Amino acid sequence: MEPEIPTTPVALEPAVVTVVSRKTPILLTLLTLGLGAAVAAGSQSGDTTFVLASRSDLVELPDITVPAEGTALVAVVVMGLLSALAWSDVMRRRRTSRMLPSVFAIIALVGFLSWAAAGGSLPVVGLLAGSLALAVPLVFGALGGVLGERAGVVNIAIDGQLLAGAFAAAVVGSVTGSAWAGVLGAMMAGTLVALVLGVLAITYFVDQVIVGVVLNVLIIGVTSFLFGQLLVPNTADLNTPPRFSQWDIPLLGDIPLLGPILFRQTPLVYVLYIAVALVTWALYRTRWGLRVRAVGEHPKAADTVGIDVLRTRYRTVLLAGAIAGMGGAFYTLVSVSQFNREMTGGAGYIALAAVIFGKWDPVRATLAALLFGFASNLQGVLSVIGSPVPSQFMLMLPYVVTVFAVAGLVGRSRAPAAVGLPYRKG
Known part of the structure; x- marks a missing residue:
């Protein structure tokens, strides 16, 4: 007789495959090589003084003076070690620690600033306070982007919402x-710009990306026309x-x-x-926030449990437009005391990049916007202190940071599943 073959099923454990991205080590390596090349090509003698206090501080922190070239070289070496550590994680198919890019960024920043401000003083309080101020419209825009998406x-x-907000703030503020x-x-x-976006995208199912781009161009044209025809002839009454x-x-x-930076x-x-x-x-702790996230992830399931998908989208988009418009007021009520053509300078697109970099989270998007604000203010501060960095590079620095951040530092991220998809009831 043939031996019986056991028929008991054997449980097979599923294989776990860890997918590790090489973007982070590649980016860290490129930044290390870039700073190393800059230090080697433009040797800087002297010391750099980091001024940590302002004259009006109740308690003044002492200044920190470091050798410019030596600090930069040490930073390059440490950056190289951290890059090697990131490559080691990739080879071992382990995910890179979230702390590693943060530590790398701090060391790279200290090394770069030490080299760029050689022989001078760098006002840290002014640099960070100015960065926060410049990031205000970006953060408002990013909050609007997070809510909408x-x-x-x-x-x-x-x-377009930022630019329309800047124009309206100038006119309404001047009149009242x-x-x-x-x-x-x-x-x-x-809110008005958001309403047009909602009507075209939510009600008439027009492609949302195309609608957004067209609205931006439209607002630029309308505000530029009204600026020339209405504000220029009546500057004293309508644009002051x-x-x-x-x-x-x-x-x-x-x-x-912290006090002079955050509370002055x-x-x-x-x-x-x-x-x-x-x-x-509201987004994470309220019933309203749960409905918004449900509509963005699975609108059909949300509709099944009684959530009005279209109404929820409309209300959220209008709220997002109001918040973004508030950011536009910064330009004409804080930064400059009048409206000028295209004065936002494409800040809305950087705010959108902050939304992606922040993985559609309000706090993370805020931190991303602060990073871009820091890059914008840094080019101004280094120009004032006479940095050897070419002015052309400094002008493009905010956009370079944006590209690197979105392309290299985002890592694995997932947008809301239904973002950009029109919902047809039934």
């Missing part, structure tokens, strides 16, 4: 003589809005280093703190 609508029109009225006008203008003054918060503003700002910055906190809380 969480609801399933691609908001390419952020730049109130900066806060200008902010309200900016929010209404951003009041500006927000700096508000120093007692006690908090006296904290060494204009009111719009404090509104920004509140907006980031409210959007984060």
Whole structure:
């Protein structure tokens, strides 16, 4: 007799395959080589002084002076070691620690600043405070982008909302003589642009990317026409809005280093703190936020449980437009006391990059926008102190940081599943 063959099924454990991206080590290596080449080609003698306090500080921190070239060389060596560590993780099919790129960025920044500001003083407080101020419209725009895309609508029109908000803030603020009225006008203008986006994208199912681009071009044309025909002949009446003054918060503003950066700002910055906190809380801790995320992930399932998908998308897009429009008010009520043609300079697209870099999370998008604001302010500060870095490179620095951040540092990220997809009920 033939032996019986056991028929008991053998449980096979599923194989786990870890997919490791090489983007991070490649980017770290390129940055290391770039800084090393810069240090080798442009040798800098002397020391660099990092000024950590301002004259009005209650407690002044001491300055830190380091040898410019020596610090840069040490930074290059450490960056090389961290890059090798990242490559080691790739070869072992292990994911690179999230701390490694952060530590790398800090070391690279210290090394670059030490080399670029050789023989001079770098005001750290002014650099960071100015970066925060420049990032204000980017953060407002990024918050609007996060809300819109969480609801399933691609908001390419952020730049148009910022520009419309800047125009409305200038006109309304000039007519009423109130900066806060200008902010309200900016929010209404951003909401109007968002309404057009919603009608075309949500109701009539037009491609959302095309609608956003067209709206940006349309707003540029309309505001430029009105600027030439309406504001230029009536500058005193329609284009001289009041500006927000700096508000120093007692006690908090006296904290060494952090106080002058965070709590000696204009009111719009404090509104920004509140907006980031409210959007984060509402998106993750409220029933409204749950519905918004459900509509952006699986609108059909949301409709099945009784959520009005179209109404939710409309309301969220309008709210996103109001927030982005508030960011536009920064240009004419804080930065410059009047409206000029195309004064946003494409900031809406950088805000959209911050949304992607921040993986559609309000806090992460805010941090990404702060990074881009820092890059923008850095080119101005280094130009003032006479850095040897070519001015052409400094002008393109914010956009280089944007490209590197989105292309190399995002890693694995997933947009809301239904973003960009029109929803047809039934």
